[in-house]
Amino acid sequence: MLNYVIKRIAIAIPTMLILIIISFLLMHSAPGGPFTSERPLPPQVLANIEAKYGLDQPLWRQMINYVWSVTTQFDFGPSFKYKDRTVNEIIGQGFPITLKYGFWSFVVAIGVGIPLGAIAAIRKNTWIDYLAVGVSIGAQVLPNFVMAPLLVITFTLWLGWLPGGGWNGGEWKYLIMPVIALSTSYMASIARITRSSMLEVLNTNYIRTAKAKGLPASIIIFRHALKPSLLPVISYLGPAFVGLITGSVVIDIYFSTGGMGYFFVNSATNRDYSVMMGITILVGFLTILFSLVVDLLYAWIDPKIRY
Amino acid sequence: MIVANKNKIAEMAENMSGMDAVDGRSLWADARRRFMHNKAAVVSLVILALIVLFSFAGPYFAVWSNEEIDWSVMGSAATKGMPSFETGHFFGTDDLGRDIYSRVIQGTQISLMVGVLGAFVAVIVGTLYGAISGYVGGRTDQIMMRIVDILMAIPFMFVLILMLVVFGRSIGMLFIGIGLLAWLDMSRIVRGQTLSIKNKEFIEAARATGVSGFKIITRHIVPNLLGVVAVYATLLVPGMILTESFISFLGLGVQEPNTSWGALISEGAGTIRYDTEWQLLFPLAFFVVSLFCFYFIGDGLRDALDPKDR
Numbered sequence: 001m002l003n004y005v006i007k008r009i010a011i012a013i014p015t016m017l018i019l020i021i022i023s024f025l026l027m028h029s030a031p032g033g034p035f036t037s038e039r040p041l042p043p044q045v046l047a048n049i050e051a052k053y054g055l056d057q058p059l060w061r062q063m064i065n066y067v068w069s070v071t072t073q074f075d076f077g078p079s080f081k082y083k084d085r086t087v088n089e090i091i092g093q094g095f096p097i098t099l100k101y102g103f104w105s106f107v108v109a110i111g112v113g114i115p116l117g118a119i120a121a122i123r124k125n126t127w128i129d130y131l132a133v134g135v136s137i138g139a140q141v142l143p144n145f146v147m148a149p150l151l152v153i154t155f156t157l158w159l160g161w162l163p164g165g166g167w168n169g170g171e172w173k174y175l176i177m178p179v180i181a182l183s184t185s186y187m188a189s190i191a192r193i194t195r196s197s198m199l200e201v202l203n204t205n206y207i208r209t210a211k212a213k214g215l216p217a218s219i220i221i222f223r224h225a226l227k228p229s230l231l232p233v234i235s236y237l238g239p240a241f242v243g244l245i246t247g248s249v250v251i252d253i254y255f256s257t258g259g260m261g262y263f264f265v266n267s268a269t270n271r272d273y274s275v276m277m278g279i280t281i282l283v284g285f286l287t288i289l290f291s292l293v294v295d296l297l298y299a300w301i302d303p304k305i306r307y
Numbered sequence: 308m309i310v311a312n313k314n315k316i317a318e319m320a321e322n323m324s325g326m327d328a329v330d331g332r333s334l335w336a337d338a339r340r341r342f343m344h345n346k347a348a349v350v351s352l353v354i355l356a357l358i359v360l361f362s363f364a365g366p367y368f369a370v371w372s373n374e375e376i377d378w379s380v381m382g383s384a385a386t387k388g389m390p391s392f393e394t395g396h397f398f399g400t401d402d403l404g405r406d407i408y409s410r411v412i413q414g415t416q417i418s419l420m421v422g423v424l425g426a427f428v429a430v431i432v433g434t435l436y437g438a439i440s441g442y443v444g445g446r447t448d449q450i451m452m453r454i455v456d457i458l459m460a461i462p463f464m465f466v467l468i469l470m471l472v473v474f475g476r477s478i479g480m481l482f483i484g485i486g487l488l489a490w491l492d493m494s495r496i497v498r499g500q501t502l503s504i505k506n507k508e509f510i511e512a513a514r515a516t517g518v519s520g521f522k523i524i525t526r527h528i529v530p531n532l533l534g535v536v537a538v539y540a541t542l543l544v545p546g547m548i549l550t551e552s553f554i555s556f557l558g559l560g561v562q563e564p565n566t567s568w569g570a571l572i573s574e575g576a577g578t579i580r581y582d583t584e585w586q587l588l589f590p591l592a593f594f595v596v597s598l599f600c601f602y603f604i605g606d607g608l609r610d611a612l613d614p615k616d617r
Contacts, residue, residue, distance in 0.1 A: 141595045245462070
């Protein structure tokens, strides 16, 4: 186990470095510097500004400086567009918001998806099974950017129950639609995966043995069937996490929740490279960290896996 | 009597030679028959064909082209721009007086094109990469797969947007970017299949007769992978369309005057507060129905080509 942990971490570190280097090189191959504007600056002013941001140094030195400050001090440097703000401040403003509705979306996706899939498998070929299968097929073609406007049409314009956007400190009314829009397609995938793996597990010999012993259905399901049928769900959590964090960009834009995605798209249209890189690297870090946790969890739950 | 018998013999001989002409069912014919039995998949295929047909034939029925502006509607789309046959705006207009019908056709063409071309790039790169990695094996395989692992851990949408910002937003860049980042899954699947094929006798025979490694991959291994690749490619196309729509929804993908489903949904979603819901619902319907069709076709193909099922 310890060996496996060390091996996994040994892969995670170069992955992170490669991500930082790729985004750094991408940013530097962009035509036009960050200070190219319609009204050209006098050359001396430009030179001074570039010296201030360290852009007058050779590329390799800039890269080493950047990698160094990111990895040792978690410092992504100043924003190129908002002169008085650092990337860290911008992330600090947006990240807690993304974290809050992202967390609840994750909870909803798992908390609704797993029971829905499990019940569908246990009550196979009943109306609840058909409902679950129907929902999970339907939700496959309803990604967050389709769900979001449909929710606004229904709950804001038609029923008038919920505000159509904004954050207001994360009050529950402002939280509902972002969470539903973000979690639906992942909830559906989790339900589908749980259903098919549960069906497989329910057909195994040891479940038949448990039934033959006369164990009550609740014990068969909760003690014997649920744990092995959750393994594929756990390996799906990594991709689901990436999907949720990517989808948060749409949520921030459409519901004006003011999370990280808003700053990301804003800096993409402004060509504010340092903010874009900062957010990309942070998201990459979270993704790698999360997939590490998922892998370790998987290895811990499934004793058959030995690396 | 004898003459009659002769005739009969000739007839029988003819029948027998006729029977000889009946071929054994090939693997693909078998798969086709199985696919045709899957109603959902066949219906999806027909609907998708109609959508493709519509995207090419639709302009001949349009009253307004996608470049014309109906000045009489401009600024008052909510009251004058609704779908109607009298004005010739079958799907209504947007607030600038542009015809949604023509724009949906244009968006359909572009979204399908990005989906198919993106999947094509991903399939070519992924198949070759996976086949080489699996066939060569050993240390090369380990390094090549480690690279895939590393690239997979990178948040691909963010890097793609970064690329679009750096290299400029164009459709070409979009599908190269999507395709180049989407081949990773493909390469893993192909590698796994290659590993199971490469120890079969016919590969050994090819090697024994001195066929070069690259030729074995392209002539003997890749054709045997086609089933898996076909299934995965049909499931890749909706994935590509989703990615493109996602980026266009954010306003970072396809740029005016071009449009796509994602861009149209984005515009429609931005204006639903002004009572022009047709602007959202028509592109949305095309998007959702097409994705449904692709998924059902992919499922049907998987059932038809799945070797476990035989």
